[in-house]
Amino acid sequence: MGKTLVNKSSLTISENGLEKPTSSKRLEVLKTYKIYIGGQFPRTESGRYYVPTNEAGKKLANVCLSSRKDFRNAVVAARGAVSGWSGRAAFNRSQILYRMAEMLEGRKAQFIDELIEQDNTKAKAEKEVNLAIDRLIYYAGWCDKFQQIFSSVNPVASSHFNFSVPEATGVVSIIAPQGDSLLGLVSVMAPVIAGGNTCVILASETKPLCSVTFSEVLHSSDLPGGVVNILTGKIQELASWFVDHMDVNATIYCEKDSNTQKSMREKSALNLKRIFFYDKVNWYSAAGQSPYFILDTQEIKTTWHPVENIASAGAGY
Amino acid sequence: MSVTKKKSRTNPKRENGKSNTIKLKFDTSWSYAPAPESKSAASIKPQYDLFINGEWQKPLSKKYFETFNPATEEKLSEVADAGSADVDKAVKAARNAYDNVWKKMVPKERAKYIFRIARMIQERARELAIIETLDGGKPIRESRDFDVPTAANHFFYYAGWADKLEYAFPNRKAVPLGVAGQIIPWNFPLLMAAWKIAPAIATGNTVVLKTAESTPLTALKLAEIIEESGLPPGVVNIITGAGETGAALVNHPGVDKIAFTGSTDVGKIIQRAIAGTHKKATLELGGKAANIIFDDAPIDQAVEGVINGIYFNQGHVCCAGSRLYVQESIAKEVIRKLKDRMSSLIVGDPMDKNTDIGAINSRSQLETIQKYLKIGREEGAEMYESGCPLPGKGYWCRPTLFTNVAQSNRIAQEEIFGPVLSVLTFRTDDEVIEKANNSPYGLSAGVWTDKGSKIFNMTRRMRAGVIWANTFNKFDPSSPFGGYKESGFGREGGLHGLAAYVTLENV
Amino acid sequence: MGAPSSTLLPQFSLTPRIDQVGVEERAARFTTRSIKKEAKLNGLLLVLNMIDLTTLEGKDTAGKVKQLCYKAMHPHDAYPGLPGVAAICVYPSMVKVAKKAVDGSGIKIASVATAFPSGQAPRDVKIRDTKYAVNEGADEVDMVISRGKFHEGEYNYVFDEIAAIKEACGEARLKVILETGELGTLDKVRRASDIAMHAGADFIKTSTGKIQPAATMPVTLVMLEAIRDFYYKTGKMIGMKPAGGISKSKLAVHYLVMVKEVLGEDWLTNQWFRFGASSLANDVLMQIVKEKTGVYQSANYFSID
Known part of the structure; x- marks a missing residue:
């Protein structure tokens, strides 16, 4: 998979006129790396592509160079999916995240190959895939629990019942970690969707292969279209669109570039979207997973309702 | 003497069953006599300085501005107009108090100071209500029955959290942020000061609070209470001024956190201003409920x-x-x-x-x-x-x-x-x-x-x-308050209000 | 008047819902009105003039009732010119005595009827009870509704009974006692109010005074709002009488504030608003004298009938 862009295969014409390989080697079918929007795999609307290479200088693939219009379409898809996804039972979201882990487990070999292609050792690649699977399981378990941990019933001093619960903020745009292209993406995505949000993710620019393949895992996990949308392309080109879209509720940026961080926070003021920089997280460590990541893209909603007969209990009304 | 009133006792006429011709008369012959609260229960000084490092300090800007009673357009007092040098002094006082006193203090002792402030607000409730009404124009019934008691209750609530933070955030250690710069609006001057100060100092931060330009007086009264309470100097600094003072506070590099309540426009300016810095922010902004x-x-x-x-x-x-x-x-x-x-x-x-x-x-x-x-x-x-x-x-x-x-x-x-x-x-x-x-x-x-x-x-x-x-x-x-979307972010009040003033470390 | 045609009647099981906490908050707000100086004095005079001075005891005698009637006409002769109370409220057997005692004063005689206070009697007994009181000279009849039937959901029964008593009253004005302390919720208070008004009540009244809680501000507020809605719907004014538990003038003035702000000018008269009370009158008198003299008063100087 994705081994080379061009496979040489010399063909000759046989006596009976049929094409026949000169050797017994089968021609490999190459994979087209497309983007993932609204549960479909379109090419970029721009028709553009770029060619990331690994350290050895080997070309990885013709990867879609997504445009701002792809991002716009992805946000429309993500917005359309919010009410359905956030309205699902937390238990159901949990099952779907678990299903993702199952699917990832089943295609483990492919991911390991791609990670090796993207400059990982076999051992490190295996570790990353294993951790990514475990991380999905971790957040699958949180879906129907974090709300209990972070909710409260507030003992107000009047005759009211009052409780506060976390609730999905809506559409989250994510610029995924560049380095740990699979684990980073899974670690940032999982808490966002576990909490009922939908998202648009810009995958690792230099190591996009397994991000695209991961969208195929998503596609076969009963995840409704539009909940996760994955684009490939250049941070420089897309970062500002990710943070100034008025219909995006929160933005997560996982790199350390301080100029980008500054300009993203400035632009976030446009509609006061919530902005988070996950630039100091080691995704391999225990600190790489936590329900507090879920909490980042939650809003706390407090609901009041009168309660009869508290103040005058025993005294009728 | 008789109370019989001259008027028709017959039922009003109905036209073809249309009920909209029937009207109740609320301009009644029995009306309420004036019942003014006495101003004498409150004292307002002719001039107020800045409350920095536990002392009343003359502004380095040497400037003062007047505050008026919006009901009479009469001048009530004049207050210092803090310039950037004053802001700097206040932030340094807060930093010094944070590093040397407040963050080191045993949490249960921190709690007792805050409880004490709450009690003193209750003791001076009538005076605070009168000044709130004179300075801001809100009815005395509201300042008396809502603003002042709720402000005291807020200090009471957060006081008790000071030594219980390990229960607030499961599996995490809550660490204070440092110096909080706080900017409050004119609609609930004392209450907003309480909303800002109480959780900040309960979690171990120190504070520089700027009042709204048109309603500085109750926060200055609160400064008097804080002074009287014996709270260590510099833990709470209260300064007065207009938008420029607020901007100086937001932009001061020594501030670790901005807590702002006010308009969405200004909230956005603040969010832009602190881009590229380590400053955290909570913004409680406008609404159209x-x-x-x-x-x-x-x-x-x-x-x-x-x-x-x-x-x-x-x-x-x-x-x-x-x-x-x-x-x-x-x-x-x-x-x-x-x-x-x-x-x-x-x-x-x-x-x-x-x-x-x-x-x-x-x-x-x-x-x-x-x-x-x-x-x-x-x-x-x-x-x-x-x-x-x-x-x-x-x-x-x-x-x-x-x-x-x-x-x-x-x-x-x-x-x-x-x-x-x-x-x-x-x-x-x-x-x-x-x-x-x-x-x-x-x-x-x-x-x-x-x-x-x-x-x-x-x-x-x-x-x-x-x-x-x-x-x-x-x-x-005990109930969190705060908005979605352009109404801002972060919560004030309740358990969730603590998060605005701490970072969470892994245990 | 006869009962309105039943086709025009609302579904009483669908009467407006009441939120108790909201009602309590609104009722509490009235008590924050600060009533001072001439507003207080005028309010107190109005209260005095709205009192149904009441004695409803098994041990009532002609002697007791006569003394009460004298008090009604001469509340406090040390200060002549004070208004009298609105009415004397007694059992049917005492109506004749009372009627004679207040003759010519303009004070009305109200009689409880319909097997007061429980109402647990057959309808014909209740009708006879009513007719007896009216024949004895009652200007006003204070009936009780059948709370048992009401709780059973027999709203038509309750309605028909009120209509029948109204008919038996003839010219006498009918006050319908809901006995709110036995109804249990404000939703039911509202429903009972609507039934009573549609069935022909001239007044709706909270309580017999024999059950706790009796009149409260929240209950009275719900009934005043029912009266307001009925008035807008029909153009017909209905009176209101909280009874029982109002013994202090400060509380009575809070009620007056409530009437003023819910129903306005037209109800601020004893034609449309009454207090059913026995000890309220003296407290009002003491406050009136205090307002006039500036000196706090002692009960020793006010006759206790």
Whole structure:
């Protein structure tokens, strides 16, 4: 998979006129790396592509160079999916995240190959895939629990019942970690969707292969279209669109570039979207997973309702 | 002596069964005599300096500005105009107190200082209420029964958290941020100071708080209380000034956190200003709350809730229920009841204990409100205001409502921050949810219906941080408050309000 | 008047819902009105003039009733010119005595009837009870509704009974006692109010005074709002009488504030608003004298009938 862009295969014409390989080697079918929007795999609307290479200088693939219009379409898809996804039972979201882990487990070999292609050792690649699977399981378990941990019933001093619960903020745009292209993406995505949000993710620019393949895992996990949308392309080109879209509720940026961080926070003021920089997280460590990541893209909603007969209990009304 | 009154005892006539010809008369022969609160229970100095490092310090800027009573347009006092050098001094005092005293203090001792401040606010409640009303124009009934007691309660609530933070954040250690720069608005001057200071110092931070330009006095009284309480110098610094002072505080590199309550426009400026810095922020900004009445609602209580929702504090409330959605089948009845209720609202001297609606906080705010009244009429909405008399001097606005309002009218979209209600109608649940959420704001919302399952449907789907079902404008120190979308981020109050002032470390 | 045609009647099981906490908050708000100086004095005079001075005891005698009637006409002769109370409220057997005692004063005689206070009697007994009181000279009849039937959901029964008593009253004005302390919720208070008004009540009244809680501000507020809605719907004014538990003038003035702000000018008269009370009158008198003299008063100087 994705081994080379061009496979040489010399063909000759046989006596009976049929094409026949000169050797017994089968021609490999190459994979087209497309983007993932609204549960479909379109090419970029721009028709553009770029060619990331690994350290050895080997070309990885013709990867879609997504445009701002792809991002716009992805946000429309993500917005359309919010009410359905956030309205699902937390238990159901949990099952779907678990299903993702199952699917990832089943295609483990492919991911390991791609990670090796993207400059990982076999051992490190295996570790990353294993951790990514475990991380999905971790957040699958949180879906129907974090709300209990972070909710409260507030003992107000009047005759009211009052409780506060976390609730999905809506559409989250994510610029995924560049380095740990699979684990980073899974670690940032999982808490966002576990909490009922939908998202648009810009995958690792230099190591996009397994991000695209991961969208195929998503596609076969009963995840409704539009909940996760994955684009490939250049941070420089897309970062500002990710943070100034008025219909995006929160933005997560996982790199350390301080100029980008500054300009993203400035632009976030446009509609006061919530902005988070996950630039100091080691995704391999225990600190790489936590329900507090879920909490980042939650809003706390407090609901009041009168309660009869508290103040005058025993005294009728 | 007799109390018999001369008037007709016959029932009013009905024309062809049309009930809209029947009117109740609220301009009654028995009326309330003036019941003014005495000013003598409060003392206001002619001039106030800055409260920095536990002392009253003359401003390095050497400048002072005047603060007025909006009900009489009389000068109450003059307060220091803190310049950037003053801000710098205050931040340094706070930093010094943080590094050397407050962060090292045993949490239970920190708690006792805060409890003590709470008690002292209660002891001086009457004086604080009077000054709040004189300086800001709100009715004494509200400062006495709401602002001051709730402020004290807020200190009480957070005091107890100081030595219990390990229970607030499971599996994490809460660490204070350092110096918090806090900027508060003019609508609830003392209460907002309490909302800001109490959680900040309970979690171990120190504070520089800037009051609103037009309402500095109760926060300065609070500074006196803090001084008297023996709180270590520099833990709380209270400075006065206008927007430039606030900007100096926001931009000061020694500040670790900005907590701001005010307009969405200024909130955005702050968010831009702190980009590229380590500063954390919580912003509590504007709103345009939808208040929804269904046809099965407890209508009289809903009407009262709408009245309190929009006319409380002259409508100078970010969570005011300024967009009323009434189901069409009961719209006429609700509007009639609203108008009847408006007739018994008394506008006037905020110091009178019977006043329901006091003075508009400033001339400029009155101009803003009047601008919107004009816009509303030009947009074709029908304006109704109560007929109560207004005092000659001062800034006043009668309780007002607009009917025939469309969703696209500016008076249905923009925050007016005055006693002005826009009434819109709807037919179905889905329609009203869509309209209610059709706003860049998301601070609060209200719903009135007798049906439990509908309440849960509505409260779940409404995009706002505080939802009042069959009630409105309720606040409590234990209850988190704060918005979705452009109403800001972060929560104040309750367990969730602690998060705004700590970072969480792995244990 | 006869009962309105039943086709025009609302579904009483669908009467407006009441939120108790909201009602309590609104009721509490009235108590924050500060009533001072001439407003207080005028209010107190109005209260005095709205009192149904009441004695409803098994041990009532002609002697006791006569003394009460004298008090009604001469509340406090040390200050002549004070208004009298609105009415004397007694059992049917005492109506004749009372009627004679207040003759010519303009003070009305109200009689309880319909097997007061429980109402647990057959309808014909209740009708006879009513007719007896009216024949003895009662200007007003205070009936009780059948709370048992009401709780059973027999709203038509309750309605018909009120209509029948109204008919038996003839010219006498009918006050319908809901006995709110036995109804249990404000929703039911509202429903009972609507039934009573549609069935022909001239007044609706909270309580017999024999059950706790009796009149409260929240209950009275719900009934005043029912009266307001009925008035807007029909154009017909209905009177209101809270009874039992109002013994202090400060509380009575809070009620007056409530009437003023819910129903307005037209109800601020004993034609449309009454207090059912026995000890309230003296407290009001003491406050009136205090307002006039500036000196706090002692009960020793006010006759206790």
